[in-house]
Amino acid sequence: MTTAFDTFDLSGTPLASRVVMAPMTRSRAGEGGVPTDLMVEYYAQRASAGLIVTEGVQPSVVGQGYPFTPGLHSAEQTEGWREVTDAVHAAGGKIYAQIMHSGRIGHPVLLPDGLVPVAPSAVPAAGQLYTAEGMKDFVTPRELTGAEVRETISEYVTAARNAIDAGFDGVELHGANGYLIHQFLSTNTNLRTDEWGGSAENRVRFAAEVTKAVAEAIGAGRTGLRISPANPYNDIAETDTDLVYPALVEAVAPLGIAYLHVVEAAPRLRELTLELRAKFPGAFILNPATEGPTDHGSLALVDEGVADLVAFGALFLANPDLPARLRTEGPYNTPDPASFFGGDHRGYTDYPALAA
Numbered sequence: 001m002t003t004a005f006d007t008f009d010l011s012g013t014p015l016a017s018r019v020v021m022a023p024m025t026r027s028r029a030g031e032g033g034v035p036t037d038l039m040v041e042y043y044a045q046r047a048s049a050g051l052i053v054t055e056g057v058q059p060s061v062v063g064q065g066y067p068f069t070p071g072l073h074s075a076e077q078t079e080g081w082r083e084v085t086d087a088v089h090a091a092g093g094k095i096y097a098q099i100m101h102s103g104r105i106g107h108p109v110l111l112p113d114g115l116v117p118v119a120p121s122a123v124p125a126a127g128q129l130y131t132a133e134g135m136k137d138f139v140t141p142r143e144l145t146g147a148e149v150r151e152t153i154s155e156y157v158t159a160a161r162n163a164i165d166a167g168f169d170g171v172e173l174h175g176a177n178g179y180l181i182h183q184f185l186s187t188n189t190n191l192r193t194d195e196w197g198g199s200a201e202n203r204v205r206f207a208a209e210v211t212k213a214v215a216e217a218i219g220a221g222r223t224g225l226r227i228s229p230a231n232p233y234n235d236i237a238e239t240d241t242d243l244v245y246p247a248l249v250e251a252v253a254p255l256g257i258a259y260l261h262v263v264e265a266a267p268r269l270r271e272l273t274l275e276l277r278a279k280f281p282g283a284f285i286l287n288p289a290t291e292g293p294t295d296h297g298s299l300a301l302v303d304e305g306v307a308d309l310v311a312f313g314a315l316f317l318a319n320p321d322l323p324a325r326l327r328t329e330g331p332y333n334t335p336d337p338a339s340f341f342g343g344d345h346r347g348y349t350d351y352p353a354l355a356a
């Protein structure tokens with residue numbers, strides 16, 4: 001029987017297990033969005049994952065949604081990431097960079113030169129976001145012109161090329177959780193009347209074109225896509241989840257990409273998860289809907305064939321040696337939400353491993 005602790009061939013990248021570290025923003029990058037020595041240590045500590053997916057990394061200046069997040073659009077950022085990938089590889093791990101353009105989820109105070117966040121349509125998100133100047137209401141984003149949509153796709157491509165230069169095994173495109181790609185997919189955030197909006201087929205186009213362009217640039221076998229059907233996070237209100245996600249998966253299926261990574265926002269979505277898995281020919285990573293953080297109880301998803309790999313978020317943040325702890329079904333260190341975003345080594349690199 002196949003188990004989560006079996007090896008996996010991810011389009012030619014050999015993984016030691018099917019245990020994936022889910023992408024997690026930690027807001028500890030240095031000046032100019034450059035990775036720090038502390039980030040090198042954090043990721044190297046977690047190299048026993050079958051695959052690490054990094055925190056969201058902005059592909060452009062305007063794509064940054066939170067303070068102290070890292071980028072992959074400058075030479076200094078790329079150099080900084082090389083130290084991360086070298087350390088993870090030296091420790092026997094594999095690592096993908098998550099490319100995250102935050103779209104309307106951002107704020108001018110985070111951006112230089114009077115820049116305003118951009119989005120498919122000029123629809124502000126309800127609510128507030130954290131900035132260095134405190135909590136701020138989301139602003140109305142500027143609608144991308146058709147030419148700018150194309151330029152944005154090329155920014156993903158440049159960031160993906162930089163990721164490969166930096167030694168990453170591949171990139172995951174962040175199409176989940178209400179950021180730019182998800183904003184194109186959802187009916188409440190995409191009011192466009194051109195080829196990028198309207199029908200489900202048109203709303204899928206941006207996700208599909210980004211995926212295609214990145215796969216052509218760095219290789220389909222090094223390209224993954226993350227989605228979160230029906231996830232209301234960041235003020236997303238989808239009205240045709242059952243149409244738009246099957247259409248998206250049909251559009252990307254022929255590209256031969258390494259994986260599809262589904263964040264299951266609620267248990268009721270399992271049927272859709274299974275439908276998407278059946279439509280997708282590559283590897284399927286599931287970050288399942290669970291009560292509390294995903295733990296060893298979800299490993300059986302691999303045995304049952306629901307997923308090829310399982311992603312663990314909060315518990316991986318708090319347990320650098322998570323695969324070893326999953327094998328023994330715990331014990332686990334408890335994640336401390338107060339140190340999730342920003343700060344120093346506390347709540348970052350000081351979670352202890354089990355005694356040898």
Ligand SMILES: Cc1cc2nc3c(=O)[nH]c(=O)nc-3n(C[C@H](O)[C@H](O)[C@H](O)COP(=O)(O)O)c2cc1C
Pocket residue numbers: 022023024025026055056098100174176177226263287290292293294311312313314315340341
């Ligand atoms: C601190 C923190 C930061 C996160 N940042 C990201 C991110 O940058 N990109 C992303 O796709 N998901 C992000 N997530 C969501 C996780 O990848 C994951 O889907 C979520 O935590 C649920 O999985 P879990 O129950 O195993 O924690 C974040 C979650 C946490 C806890």
